[in-house]
Amino acid sequence: MPIGMYFALSAVLFSIGLAGVLVRRNVIVLFMCVELMLNAVNLTLAGAARMWGGPDGHVFVFFVIVVAAAEVVVGLALVVNIFFRRGTLDVDVPTLLKR
Amino acid sequence: MTPLATEALEEAVTNLQVLTDSGAMSLSWLLLVLPAVGFVACLTLRRRLEERVAWIAIGASILTFVLSVAILLQLRDEQASHLVFGFTWFDDVGGLTVHFDYAIDQLTAVMLLVVTGVGSLVHVYSWGYMYGDERFERYFAYLNLFLFSMLVLVLGSSFLTLFVGWELVGLSSYLLIGFWFEKAAYAAAAKKAFITNRVGDVAFMIAMFLIFREFGTFDFFAVFEHAGDLSTGTATTIVLLLMGGAAAKSAQIPLHVWLPDAMAGPTPVSALIHAATMVTAGVYLMARSSPIVVQSLDAMTIIAWIGVLTALLGALVAIRQDDIKKILAYSTVSQLGYMFVGIGTGGFNEGIFHLVTHAFFKGLLFLAAGSVMHALADQTDVWRMGGLRRVMPVTFWTSAAAVLAITGFPPFAGFFSKDQILVTAYEHGFTAVWALGVLVAVLTAFYMGRWFLLVFMGVGRWGDDVHPHESPASMTGPLIVLGVLSAVGGAALNLSHHGPLFTWLEPSTASTGGVAFNAAGSIGEPTLVAISIAAAVLGLGAAWFAYNPARVAQGRTAEPVVGPVAELFERKFFVDELYEAIFVKAGARVADALVWFDTTVIDGAVNGAGAVSLKVGDVARRVQTGFVRGYLVAFLVGGIVLTAVLLAQVGLA
Numbered sequence: 001m002p003i004g005m006y007f008a009l010s011a012v013l014f015s016i017g018l019a020g021v022l023v024r025r026n027v028i029v030l031f032m033c034v035e036l037m038l039n040a041v042n043l044t045l046a047g048a049a050r051m052w053g054g055p056d057g058h059v060f061v062f063f064v065i066v067v068a069a070a071e072v073v074v075g076l077a078l079v080v081n082i083f084f085r086r087g088t089l090d091v092d093v094p095t096l097l098k099r
Numbered sequence: 100m101t102p103l104a105t106e107a108l109e110e111a112v113t114n115l116q117v118l119t120d121s122g123a124m125s126l127s128w129l130l131l132v133l134p135a136v137g138f139v140a141c142l143t144l145r146r147r148l149e150e151r152v153a154w155i156a157i158g159a160s161i162l163t164f165v166l167s168v169a170i171l172l173q174l175r176d177e178q179a180s181h182l183v184f185g186f187t188w189f190d191d192v193g194g195l196t197v198h199f200d201y202a203i204d205q206l207t208a209v210m211l212l213v214v215t216g217v218g219s220l221v222h223v224y225s226w227g228y229m230y231g232d233e234r235f236e237r238y239f240a241y242l243n244l245f246l247f248s249m250l251v252l253v254l255g256s257s258f259l260t261l262f263v264g265w266e267l268v269g270l271s272s273y274l275l276i277g278f279w280f281e282k283a284a285y286a287a288a289a290k291k292a293f294i295t296n297r298v299g300d301v302a303f304m305i306a307m308f309l310i311f312r313e314f315g316t317f318d319f320f321a322v323f324e325h326a327g328d329l330s331t332g333t334a335t336t337i338v339l340l341l342m343g344g345a346a347a348k349s350a351q352i353p354l355h356v357w358l359p360d361a362m363a364g365p366t367p368v369s370a371l372i373h374a375a376t377m378v379t380a381g382v383y384l385m386a387r388s389s390p391i392v393v394q395s396l397d398a399m400t401i402i403a404w405i406g407v408l409t410a411l412l413g414a415l416v417a418i419r420q421d422d423i424k425k426i427l428a429y430s431t432v433s434q435l436g437y438m439f440v441g442i443g444t445g446g447f448n449e450g451i452f453h454l455v456t457h458a459f460f461k462g463l464l465f466l467a468a469g470s471v472m473h474a475l476a477d478q479t480d481v482w483r484m485g486g487l488r489r490v491m492p493v494t495f496w497t498s499a500a501a502v503l504a505i506t507g508f509p510p511f512a513g514f515f516s517k518d519q520i521l522v523t524a525y526e527h528g529f530t531a532v533w534a535l536g537v538l539v540a541v542l543t544a545f546y547m548g549r550w551f552l553l554v555f556m557g558v559g560r561w562g563d564d565v566h567p568h569e570s571p572a573s574m575t576g577p578l579i580v581l582g583v584l585s586a587v588g589g590a591a592l593n594l595s596h597h598g599p600l601f602t603w604l605e606p607s608t609a610s611t612g613g614v615a616f617n618a619a620g621s622i623g624e625p626t627l628v629a630i631s632i633a634a635a636v637l638g639l640g641a642a643w644f645a646y647n648p649a650r651v652a653q654g655r656t657a658e659p660v661v662g663p664v665a666e667l668f669e670r671k672f673f674v675d676e677l678y679e680a681i682f683v684k685a686g687a688r689v690a691d692a693l694v695w696f697d698t699t700v701i702d703g704a705v706n707g708a709g710a711v712s713l714k715v716g717d718v719a720r721r722v723q724t725g726f727v728r729g730y731l732v733a734f735l736v737g738g739i740v741l742t743a744v745l746l747a748q749v750g751l752a
């Protein structure tokens with residue numbers, strides 16, 4: 001499979017994630033879209049690593065996965081807390097900074 | 100010609116016979132340590148020991164006196180200047196090296212005796228006078244601080260160490276004038292003394308800068324060794340600037356205004372600091388600098404005139420003062436004027452001689468005034484005294500001795516010293532100065548006669564609710580000692596122009612042999628002496644005529660000087676008002692302008708900065724919408740822009 005296909009797939013995944021982040025209001029969905037974007041990038045890195053035949057890209061991917069795991073923990077904790085405090089998962093409702 | 104400081108010092112030192120490690124000289128460091136320890140001990144132990152800390156202070160003072168006597172005796176046997184090495188204060192800072200050393204020579208020894216001797220008497224006297232004061236302990240701490248400062252001043256071996264002592268005595272003087280600072284007038288008097296002295300300090304410091312420029316050192320011995328190399332113009336400048344410093348410290352025209360107000364302090368302080376010792380520091384400075392002074396006859400003439408005019412002004416004002424201490428204060432101004440006449444006319448030894456006898460009789464007069472005030476419940480108006488002759492016999496008789504001494508009545512102490520100054524002035528061609536000096540002598544006898552007659556003679560005018568009594572022994576003791584010294588001190592020290600004191604001082608002060616004085620007039624010395632005696636008798640006689648008990652009984656109408664002249668004297672020639680108008684008002688205007696600048700320009704800038712921040716914040720706050728997705732869009736746009744830039748750069752490369 002030519003390398004362009006990998007990049008095309010990851011571009012599509014990234015765009016879907018980005019669009020989701022921009023248009024959806026549910027925090028959980030936002031969160032999943034961010035994960036989608038991260039994994040699109042992972043795919044690019046893995047594809048590039050395969051193209052160059054070096055280990056660098058793979059190492060990066062592992063880093064991203066580990067960091068993303070940590071991020072999920074923190075992020076979900078925030079989501080739970082926001083839900084308990086405000087009773088909603090709509091990202092447009094908390095607008096404290098406006099005042 | 101600027102020899103390196105250390106070289107000059109070493110050269111000067113080799114010219115001296117330096118003996119520092121034998122006899123009393125080896126203990127001379129104690130002179131500073133004792134009062135310093137006393138000062139600290141009085142402050143730290145005052146809670147625990149209460150009024151007993153005074154014994155520490157008195158003990159420290161008496162020990163320094165004993166040590167001073169021992170040093171004097173050793174100096175008499177060895178006849179050499181002594182340099183006691185302390186430590187190096189500045190080590191070659193831009194060519195300046197200053198050693199914090201003691202220089203003990205004949206002049207220093209005389210000053211040591213006066214300072215520690217009168218100092219000890221005043222310490223003892225203060226025990227009785229200040230007993231029961233709520234800050235009794237602190238008072239004694241300050242007295243020891245003063246003693247320490249004054250000893251730094253007279254012991255220092257360079258202009259800079261002298262200056263340190265000079266400032267320290269200024270500080271102690273300030274603290275003691277304002278000792279009862281609860282009264283606003285007293286605090287103001289302290290401030291006035293301090294500020295007036297700063298004016299003189301500027302002159303003194305400029306003089307020191309010039310000395311450093313010319314000689315490359317501040318050390319006395321090194322400077323005086325080369326004093327002859329100065330050009331006349333430079334010498335005149337240096338001497339007059341030094342005189343500026345001396346005029347502030349010793350209350351000479353035009354900086355005399357602080358001394359009469361300094362009487363706000365406790366009376367023993369007036370006796371010690373503002374009559375006997377600190378105010379004579381200026382005279383000491385000029386006598387110490389005599390090798391420079393003799394380089395300029397112009398400067399000497401100016402000093403002589405400043406002295407005699409100050410003497411005249413002080414005497415005239417003293418005639419119409421009613422405060423028992425103010426009369427003595429103006430008398431001090433006047434007598435200090437005499438000392439500067441001595442300095443200016445080349446009679447350095449005569450000036451120092453008068454300094455010594457003045458310390459005796461003026462110290463005594465102030466202590467006697469304190470004794471009188473003590474007896475009359477702090478009454479200071481001489482018109483509400485009188486008749487104390489029988490009630491206070493010791494104060495009366497000792498005061499009589501002091502009055503005769505200051506009047507210049509033979510054989511009391513002041514006669515010899517004042518007369519020798521006048522004779523020197525005449526013989527060195529200062530005929531006009533001499534004539535004014537004689538006039539001042541008449542006035543002196545007059546106002547002191549007035550003081551004495553109003554305070555002690557006639558009937559009591561102090562009212563029925565006051566019951567005067569003789570002071571306790573701690574106060575009369577010092578009076579008696581000083582009374583004896585006022586009576587015989589002059590004759591014993593220096594009967595003639597070649598008396599023991601002058602022989603003693605000769606190595607320390609410069610010879611005036613090289614000065615081109617004007618020719619003297621034709622009056623011989625015996626006639627001059629007779630004129631001096633006649634002046635004293637005339638003044639005393641006039642005082643008796645005007646203020647005999649019969650006339651005084653009529654009240655203030657007895658004053659012989661009346662009308663605008665009297666007001667001129669009473670208001671002290673309006674000098675205070677003049678300074679108020681010139682300096683205080685002008686200062687207030689400058690301050691007002693600065694206040695305006697501060698409130699409008701500086702505060703305006705600060706407040707403006709605040710206002711601008713608020714406005715900017717008001718606008719910038721609209722950027723924050725609070726919509727998370729709004730931020731995300733911004734994030735995306737930023738990311739696209741960054742990527743575009745990055746790509747553009749890569750593409751260009």
